[in-house]
Amino acid sequence: MANLLEIKDLEKSYLKVGVNFGGSRVKILNGVNLTIEAGSCVGLIGESGSGKSTLARLIMGLEKPDKGSILFEGIPAKQWIKNNKGKMSVVFQDYTASVNPRYTVVEAIAEPIYASGAVTDLDQRIDRLLVKVGLEHEIKNRYPHELSGGQLQRVCIARAIATNPRFIVLDEAISSLDVSVQSQILKLLHRLRIEMNITYLFVAHDLQAVSHLCNKILFLYQGQIVEELQSGELAMAKNKYARDLLASVIPFEV
Amino acid sequence: MAGFWKRFRNDNLAMGVSLFLLMVITLAILAPLLAPYDPTAQNIIDKFQGPSLTHWFGTDQLGRDVFSRILFGGRVTILVSVLTMVVTIVIGTVLGVMAGYFRGTVDDVIMRICDIMLSFPSEVLILAIVGILGTGITNIVLATVIAKWAWYVRMIRSIVIQFMDSNYIRFAKVAGCSTGHIVRKHLLVGAIGEIAVLATLDTAAIILNISALSFLGLGVQPPTAEWGMMLNEAKNVMTTNPGQMLAPGMAIFLVVAAFNFLGDSIQEALNPKINRGFKTKRYSLLDSLFGRKKVVTE
Ligand SMILES: Nc1ncnc2c1ncn2[C@@H]1O[C@H](COP(=O)(O)OP(=O)(O)OP(=O)(O)O)[C@@H](O)[C@H]1O
Ligand SMILES: [Mg+2]
Numbered sequence: 001m002a003n004l005l006e007i008k009d010l011e012k013s014y015l016k017v018g019v020n021f022g023g024s025r026v027k028i029l030n031g032v033n034l035t036i037e038a039g040s041c042v043g044l045i046g047e048s049g050s051g052k053s054t055l056a057r058l059i060m061g062l063e064k065p066d067k068g069s070i071l072f073e074g075i076p077a078k079q080w081i082k083n084n085k086g087k088m089s090v091v092f093q094d095y096t097a098s099v100n101p102r103y104t105v106v107e108a109i110a111e112p113i114y115a116s117g118a119v120t121d122l123d124q125r126i127d128r129l130l131v132k133v134g135l136e137h138e139i140k141n142r143y144p145h146e147l148s149g150g151q152l153q154r155v156c157i158a159r160a161i162a163t164n165p166r167f168i169v170l171d172e173a174i175s176s177l178d179v180s181v182q183s184q185i186l187k188l189l190h191r192l193r194i195e196m197n198i199t200y201l202f203v204a205h206d207l208q209a210v211s212h213l214c215n216k217i218l219f220l221y222q223g224q225i226v227e228e229l230q231s232g233e234l235a236m237a238k239n240k241y242a243r244d245l246l247a248s249v250i251p252f253e254v
Numbered sequence: 255m256a257g258f259w260k261r262f263r264n265d266n267l268a269m270g271v272s273l274f275l276l277m278v279i280t281l282a283i284l285a286p287l288l289a290p291y292d293p294t295a296q297n298i299i300d301k302f303q304g305p306s307l308t309h310w311f312g313t314d315q316l317g318r319d320v321f322s323r324i325l326f327g328g329r330v331t332i333l334v335s336v337l338t339m340v341v342t343i344v345i346g347t348v349l350g351v352m353a354g355y356f357r358g359t360v361d362d363v364i365m366r367i368c369d370i371m372l373s374f375p376s377e378v379l380i381l382a383i384v385g386i387l388g389t390g391i392t393n394i395v396l397a398t399v400i401a402k403w404a405w406y407v408r409m410i411r412s413i414v415i416q417f418m419d420s421n422y423i424r425f426a427k428v429a430g431c432s433t434g435h436i437v438r439k440h441l442l443v444g445a446i447g448e449i450a451v452l453a454t455l456d457t458a459a460i461i462l463n464i465s466a467l468s469f470l471g472l473g474v475q476p477p478t479a480e481w482g483m484m485l486n487e488a489k490n491v492m493t494t495n496p497g498q499m500l501a502p503g504m505a506i507f508l509v510v511a512a513f514n515f516l517g518d519s520i521q522e523a524l525n526p527k528i529n530r531g532f533k534t535k536r537y538s539l540l541d542s543l544f545g546r547k548k549v550v551t552e
Contacts (some may be wrong), residue, residue, distance in 0.1 A: 060428045085430040098421040098441055111439075112429035163429070 002073070004167060004199050005036040005059070012054055013200060028054050032068070038166075041193060041200040042211035043231075045245065046220035052203045055220070056171045059201070060090055062096035072167075086116030086163030093172035095153045098243060099144045106140050109159045117161045129158040133188060150162030150181040153189070171203045186213060219245065258447070261523040268519030269513045272470050278509060283329040291319035294477045295328040302495050311501045314484075320501050327479040328505065329389070338395050343453050345399070347407025353407065354414025364407065371404035380463070384472045394473045396462055402456075409452055413445045416475040432486060447524040458513035465506050478515050481506050 017065040025057040028051040031166040046052050057063045059070060074079035081088055089112070092098045099108045109126050112246045113119060127207050130137060133154040144152055148198045153173065160168055170189070174182045190213055193200055204210045209230055210217055220240045227242035262268050281288060290310075297317035305312050311320035351363040383397035417423060417440065426436050465482030467473040469489075473479035476487075481502045488498035 018535040057424075060424075062424055062427060079428070081428075088428060090425055090428050092425070094421060098425060100422045100444075102443055103422075111426060111431065115426070115429045115431040115435070159425070 001036045002038050004073060005034075005201075006074075007032055007034045007073045008069050008071075010034065010055070010058065010065045010070065012051070012058060012064055016078070023179055025209065027223055029058075029065075029238075032220075033221070034218055034225050034228075036167075036199060036201060037216075038199055039197055040216060041202060041214045043200040043214035043217040044201060044203045044220060045207055045210060045217060046205065048205055050220050051223060052205070052220055054170055054203070056090075056169050056203055060088065060169060082158075086112055087166045088169075089160040089163065089165040089167070090150050090171065091153070091156050091160050091173040093175050093178070095149060095156055096144070098156050101144055104141050104143055104186070105135075105147070105155050108144075108155060109162055112159060125162070129162055132161070132183075132192070133158045149177055150185065153177060153181075153185060157185070157188065157192070161196060161198070163237070164196065165198060167199045167201070169201045169203070172205065173202075174209060175204065175206075182209065189213065235250045258523050262519065265519050265523065267291050267515060268523065271515045271519065275294065275512050275516065278328060278512075278517070279332060281325055282310045285322075285325040285329045289319075289325045290324035291322040292316060293322040293479045295319075302498075304497070310498070310538060314487065315495070320484075320498075322369050323479040323484060324481070324501055326503055327481045327484055327502065328509075330474055330480045331457075331461060331465060331482070332509065334391060334395060335457055335464055338464070339453055341395075341399050342402050342406055342456070343449065344373050345403045346410045346452075347442075347449060348406045349403075350410025351441060354411040354418060355433070355441070356390075356439065361411075364517070365411070368404035368407050369403075372408070374401075376401040376405075380430050380467070381472075389472045389475065391474050394464060394467045398460060402460075406456075407450065410445070410449065412449050414441055417444050417545065419442055425543050447520065451521045451524070454513050454520060455517035458511045461506065461513070 010029055011027065012029040013027040016026050021145045032055060034042075044052055044055070050231060054063075058065050059077065061081050070077040075083070080235070085087075103111070106126055109129060110122060112222045113122065113125065126140070127137065130140070135139060135151060135154050135158065139147060139155075144155075147155065157173075174185050177185060189200070192198065193213075200213070202210055202214055207217075211234065214231055217229050217231060217234070218225050219229075219239065221239075227237055227239040229237060229242070234246055237246055262525075271441075293319060297313070299317065300309075300313050301315055301317040302315040303309055303317075308320065309319050314320055314323070335421040349364050352373045353361040379401040380394070380397045382399055384393055387396065420440075423440050424435060426440060464473060465480075465485070468480045468482030471486060474483050476483065485499060485506070488502065491498055495515060510542035
């Protein structure tokens with residue numbers, strides 16, 4: 001399969017806050033290399049603070065890398081995003097802050113549709129999207145604070161798939177939901193991926209969720225991808241960090 | 255926003271203060287129709303009269319009707335202050351949003367200029383500018399705007415930066431929404447409340463400022479009526495007729511206090527959490543009168 005996304009030697013550092021005026025920088029990403037094939041689902045695992053969200057923000061073009069390249073189908077990320085409006089999307093972990101509190105459900109879902117230009121039969125499109133993510137019509141004119149966590153995250157997913165994207169970044173999209181809702185949302189995400197042929201980058205800090213959904217799992221540790229495994233061959237991890245992580249979740253004899 | 259209006263309406267002080275200000279502004283605008291006398295017409299024979307049915311607030315040292323002068327003075331004081339506030343807030347919002355939205359070089363340039371402006375004490379800067387440009391109402395407005403805009407850019411930039419860190423703006427950017435859309439729908443709508451608080455509290459400060467400059471003889475020139483200048487004229491006869499200070503002094507005091515209360519009430523209605531413990535007992539009347547920021551304690 002062709003590569004949708006190719007990242008080479010990506011580096012990113014942030015200014016350390018509160019350490020006098022020395023201006024010392026902390027390197028969060030230190031030479032990240034990865035590829036994501038079109039149509040696949042890639043999981044990105046790493047402990048809290050390892051820079052997963054930072055990597056996601058760089059991929060989405062929200063921040064500039066210090067060094068290295070991010071190429072979508074051979075084109076620099078910024079250019080690709082400009083040429084392919086609405087073809088990339090994102091779902092965040094913190095659903096409460098993901099929707100403007102002054103937007104109704106309909107307004108939130110309509111926003112990316114307007115942004116990508118094509119506005120024909122908006123009402124029906126939104127109805128279809130609501131059905132697709134398993135939401136009732138009566139919530140259409142509600143505000144975010146009038147929805148449950150699971151409902152709101154479904155709204156976020158509906159909004160993310162509204163423009164038929166080819167690539168979605170899911171930054172811990174299920175981590176702050178409770179367990180029963182997590183599995184429902186996972187199933188929903190899996191179904192949507194198959195139906196709409198979307199490529200996922202699934203960021204998570206716990207392995208269990210990812211191992212079901214993803215074809216390939218990347219381990220981010222100390223600013224680098226230290227291990228890359230196909231989902232069937234988790235037991236074959238060579239890197240110590242990846243093995244420790246695996247051992248803590250799955251009772252293999254490793 | 256619906257919650258905001260509901261809380262605002264249930265706040266008696268907020269409603270009272272809004273009504274009072276609305277009344278004062280209406281009186282100021284309609285001064286030419288309502289004033290019983292010409293505010294500059296002198297009548298030396300009737301000077302220093304006490305309040306009566308013919309002269310509600312009495313007459314001053316030149317026999318002019320104080321009530322008419324208060325009405326016309328309010329026109330100058332309040333309208334000039336509101337105009338000054340609008341100009342500063344517009345400059346502050348435009349530059350603050352630019353700095354907070356684009357960051358990088360734009361931000362650096364704007365903020366360094368602000369740093370330079372803020373390194374002068376604002377009162378001294380205003381006096382210096384009036385000294386260069388000369389006295390007069392246009393010049394004190396100009397001086398106040400020059401002295402204050404940088405502070406507003408700072409405040410509004412920090413409000414904008416908070417919003418820029420929210421996921422819904424990240425989503426809008428990834429979805430390819432235009433800068434104009436994000437600024438209008440997310441930033442301005444979100445920040446409007448906090449900007450309104452800044453604006454009302456600031457109007458109070460500017461009224462004091464402009465009155466003070468007129469009191470010093472740098473602003474409005476006689477015989478035009480203006481509250482600060484009326485206070486200045488009353489000062490000259492303070493020992494013989496102290497009652498002359500009452501009308502302009504109370505007018506400034508009440509309007510400034512009302513704007514400060516209004517600013518606080520808007521803030522409370524916007525962030526009900528701040529005020530949970532204070533609902534029955536206002537934190538401190540004095541703090542509010544002088545526009546001092548309250549310390550939030552849960
Ligand atoms: N804008 C920023 N400025 C300074 N430091 C930052 C910034 N953004 C992130 N960091 C730092 O970078 C590190 C990585 O943060 P990041 O959010 O990418 O971690 P993460 O892997 O997503 O963690 P989590 O699993 O908790 O979400 C953290 O130490 C964080 O403090
Ligand atoms: Mg994160």
